[in-house]
Amino acid sequence: MTHSQPQILIHQIHHSVTADKPLFKSLSLNLGSGKTGLVGRNGIGKSTLFRLITGESKPDAGSIQVRGSLAYSPQELLLSGFDTVAAVLGIRNKTDALSRIMRGSIAEEDFQIIGDDWTVTERIHHQLSAFGLGHIQLDRPASGLSGGELTRLLLARVFLSEADIILLDEPTNNLDVSARNMLYEAILSWNKGLLVISHDRNLLNLMNQIVELTALGANIYGGNYDDYLEQKKLLQDAAERELFDAKKALDNTRQSVQTTRERSEQKRSRGRKLFVSGKIDKMFANSQKGRSERTQNRLVKQNENMIDRAEKNLEEAKSKIEIIQDIHVSLPATHVPNGKMIIDIQHLTFAYPGQRPIIEGFDLILAGPERIALTGDNGSGKTTLVKLILGSLTPSSGMVSLGTTHVSYLDQRASTLKPDLSVLDNFLLLNPEVNINEAHAALAKFLFRNTAAHQIVKHLSGGEKLRAELACALMSKHPPLLLILDEPTNHLDLESIHSIETALNNYQGALLVISHDRFFLDKIKITRFIHAPYRTI
Numbered sequence: 001m002t003h004s005q006p007q008i009l010i011h012q013i014h015h016s017v018t019a020d021k022p023l024f025k026s027l028s029l030n031l032g033s034g035k036t037g038l039v040g041r042n043g044i045g046k047s048t049l050f051r052l053i054t055g056e057s058k059p060d061a062g063s064i065q066v067r068g069s070l071a072y073s074p075q076e077l078l079l080s081g082f083d084t085v086a087a088v089l090g091i092r093n094k095t096d097a098l099s100r101i102m103r104g105s106i107a108e109e110d111f112q113i114i115g116d117d118w119t120v121t122e123r124i125h126h127q128l129s130a131f132g133l134g135h136i137q138l139d140r141p142a143s144g145l146s147g148g149e150l151t152r153l154l155l156a157r158v159f160l161s162e163a164d165i166i167l168l169d170e171p172t173n174n175l176d177v178s179a180r181n182m183l184y185e186a187i188l189s190w191n192k193g194l195l196v197i198s199h200d201r202n203l204l205n206l207m208n209q210i211v212e213l214t215a216l217g218a219n220i221y222g223g224n225y226d227d228y229l230e231q232k233k234l235l236q237d238a239a240e241r242e243l244f245d246a247k248k249a250l251d252n253t254r255q256s257v258q259t260t261r262e263r264s265e266q267k268r269s270r271g272r273k274l275f276v277s278g279k280i281d282k283m284f285a286n287s288q289k290g291r292s293e294r295t296q297n298r299l300v301k302q303n304e305n306m307i308d309r310a311e312k313n314l315e316e317a318k319s320k321i322e323i324i325q326d327i328h329v330s331l332p333a334t335h336v337p338n339g340k341m342i343i344d345i346q347h348l349t350f351a352y353p354g355q356r357p358i359i360e361g362f363d364l365i366l367a368g369p370e371r372i373a374l375t376g377d378n379g380s381g382k383t384t385l386v387k388l389i390l391g392s393l394t395p396s397s398g399m400v401s402l403g404t405t406h407v408s409y410l411d412q413r414a415s416t417l418k419p420d421l422s423v424l425d426n427f428l429l430l431n432p433e434v435n436i437n438e439a440h441a442a443l444a445k446f447l448f449r450n451t452a453a454h455q456i457v458k459h460l461s462g463g464e465k466l467r468a469e470l471a472c473a474l475m476s477k478h479p480p481l482l483l484i485l486d487e488p489t490n491h492l493d494l495e496s497i498h499s500i501e502t503a504l505n506n507y508q509g510a511l512l513v514i515s516h517d518r519f520f521l522d523k524i525k526i527t528r529f530i531h532a533p534y535r536t537i
Contacts, residue, residue, distance in 0.1 A: 006033050006068030006164035006193050008053055013062030015045075015052065023048055024059070029211065029218055033165070033193040037204040037225065040213035042461040042493040046197045047075065049213070050167050053195075068164030068193070073154045075169045085145075086138040089157050094120045095138055124160065131156045131182050147174040148378045152182070159186050165193030172200040173490055176377040177516050199494050201225050201519040243314070250310040327467075327502045329445040334479045334509040338368040341403040342482050342510040343389060348398035348534075350381075350388055357396065358384055360535040366482075371511040373521050376532025382514045385534055386484055389512075408473040408480035412490050414465035416472065419458035423448050423468045426457060430472045442475035443468075447499065463496020470503050481509045489517045 008031040016022045023045035038046050051057040052064055054072050086092040097105075097113040098120065114120075121138065128134055131152040136145075145153060151174045158166045172180050180200070187194065187206050198204055204225035212219045212228070221228040336342065343366040351357040358381040366372055374382045387393040388400055390409055410416065417426045427439045434442070443453045446467050457465060466488055473480055483504075489497050501523045504511065515521055521529075 007031065007066075008165065008195070009063075009065040009067070010053075011063045011065075013052070013059040013064060015048065015057075015059045015061075017048065025217070027062070027217055029220075031165075031193070031195060031211075034208040035187065035190070035194045035206065036196070037207040037210045037228075038195060038197045038213065039199075039204070039210060039228075039494055041495045042463060044213045044215070046213060047169055050074075050169055050195075050197065053167065066165075069162070070165055070167060071158040071161035071163035072167045073158045073169065073171060075173065083141060083143075084138065085136055085140050085142055085153065088142050088153055089124060089138070089160065091120060091124060091138075127156050127160045128153075130159075130186060132179060146378065148176065148179060151175055152179055155183060155186070159190065163192070165195065166190070168194070168196040168198070170197055170199070170491070172198060172203060172516075174378075175516065176380075177375060177518075178377055180516060199489065199492060199497060200517065201494075204228075246310070246314040246316075250307070250314050253306050253310040256306075327446055327499055327506070329474075329503070329506050331474055331479065331506050331508055333477075334474060334481065334507050336369045336404075336481050336509045340368055341401075342366045342368070342370075343512070344399075344401040344403070345389070346399045346401075348388065348400060349396045350384060350393065351396050357535075359388070360533075362398070362534045363536045364530065366510055366512065369508055369510055371525060371527045372513070373526045373529050374512065374514045374532075375516070375529055376534075380532030381534050382532060383486060386486060386512070386514065389484070402482070404481040406478055406480045407482045407484065409484045409486070410466065410469045410473070410488065411486040412462070412488070414457065414462075414469055416469055417457045417465065420456065422454045422456055423460075423471075424453040426468065427453075427472050427475075431476050433477050443471050445475065446471035446503065461493075461496065462491040463493060463499065466492070467496070467499055467503070470500070474503070474507060479509070482512065483507060483509055484512045486514045487516070488513070489515060489520050 008029070010027060010029040010031075013024050013027050014022070015024045015027075038049070040046055048057065050072065052059055053066065054070060084092060086095045093113055094117060097110040098118075100107070100110050101114070117123075124138065125134060128136060133149065133152055133156060136149070136153075142150070142153075151171070155168070155171055158168065171183060175183065180202070184203065184206060187196075187203070196203065196207070204210065207224050209223065210221045210225060210228035212221065212232075221231045223231070343364060345362060345364040348359055348362040348364075349357050350359045362385075374385060376382055384393065386409070388395055389402070390407070391400075408416075416430070418429065421429065423443060424436075424439055427443055428434070428436065431439070440453060443449075448455075448468065448471065455464075457468065460468065473483070488500060492500070497520060501520065504524045511524070511526075513521065513524070513526065
């Protein structure tokens with residue numbers, strides 16, 4: 001008997017989140033047993049598509065057929081109902097039965113639960129170790145796990161499954177560098193179907209194909225993320241040439257129509273002059289006039305059809321062009337001279353009460369427009385070091401000195417902005433010395449043009465919030481000479497990350513960044529990496 005290949009068949013689905021917000025219109029996709037990356041801007045419907053595939057939601061119209069079994073790792077898991085690690089992994093019944101048997105149970109039910117899986121705990125611990133969780137006991141309360149540990153546990157769960165296709169939704173969120181590398185290894189070793197939503201470009205480069213969701217539908221690109229970018233650029237260049245040709249054709253058509261009209265008018269004018277001069281009689285003139293009018297009507301119809309076709313070709317060419325908005329702004333006021341001391345840290349030691357020092361005897365000098373990345377595993381002291389630099393924590397010993405008072409700290413929560421105010425009102429609140437016209441001009445440079453500046457902050461996406469924070473800070477009359485960013489790319493789509501990269505590359509001051517995203521750090525031209533543990537003695 002021949003088994004069909006695992007597939008996800010999406011046929012002509014329509015789906016709306018609200019009545020006035022359709023996400024998918026006649027969307028069709030055929031996803032097989034390869035490794036597929038799903039990309040698209042925030043809000044385009046990537047996670048919604050996953051929920052439709054898993055059956056958590058139903059499409060308004062159309063069909064989704066899944067051939068084979070699925071395992072799904074969402075961005076967040078509600079822990080209610082999962083009191084232990086074993087429960088999250090879906091093996092609690094087996095571990096409980098095994099425990100009862102080890103204590104002397106001879107109940108037939110326990111042996112039926114175990115079946116042939118007598119090495120379940122060893123098998124599970126092996127997979128947990130692959131994700132750096134070998135130290136976690138299966139009976140440990142799941143609620144006591146950190147965000148990073150829970151993310152890795154969910155990943156271990158799907159890779160432990162014998163599913164034909166696994167679905168991962170933003171799996172690298174909350175993962176540090178070592179955990180990301182573990183995930184990359186698991187993906188490389190996975191030989192079944194995989195569909196992943198991600199903004200991690202290193203992960204996307206492990207894929208066999210990229211599916212991009214847009215407002216118009218889905219486009220499929222063979223190869224990994226780098227291949228996708230190359231193919232997309234070729235298609236974009238071809239679309240731009242087609243648009244140029246369509247504009248030129250419309251201009252030529254209009255010019256041709258105008259020339260034809262002028263010639264026709266010249267003929268009629270000559271006929272009128274001949275009649276007035278008596279060179280042709282009235283009967284011949286009327287005959288000529290009738291023929292001319294019929295010819296004119298035919299030409300008008302032909303001309304209208306020509307222009308209509310040319311305009312339709314132009315509109316079709318325009319529809320193929322992706323409008324990419326970039327931040328183009330000069331920030332000379334953020335310039336820091338070479339050699340100017342910005343951060344001077346000497347023999348810094350810090351310990352939380354009752355714990356061993358997380359930072360010990362640490363030295364750091366940041367001078368001039370340096371760009372430093374703080375890297376290291378979760379819990380290694382990166383955010384603690386930033387808090388010590390900002391003065392929100394006091395060193396146990398040692399010294400932290402800043403060479404400027406113009407410092408901005410932007411975190412993932414956009415905590416510098418008031419969520420119930422508009423972007424414009426936040427800008428005016430943070431920059432009281434500017435007038436409303438100056439504020440509008442400044443925000444427009446960060447792509448908050450016209451009504452976009454009046455959007456309420458709490459309704460913005462993560463990328464829009466960070467862009468608003470950067471606008472409020474960098475377009476100030478006294479912009480920061482030191483900019484500190486804490487995991488700026490977490491939860492952002494690729495388009496938003498590109499905008500942030502562009503803005504930061506225009507910044508001329510000193511930069512201190514906490515990030516696990518090496519691709520991002522390379523793009524913003526980090527000059528020095530400082531890896532935890534933060535101790536120099």
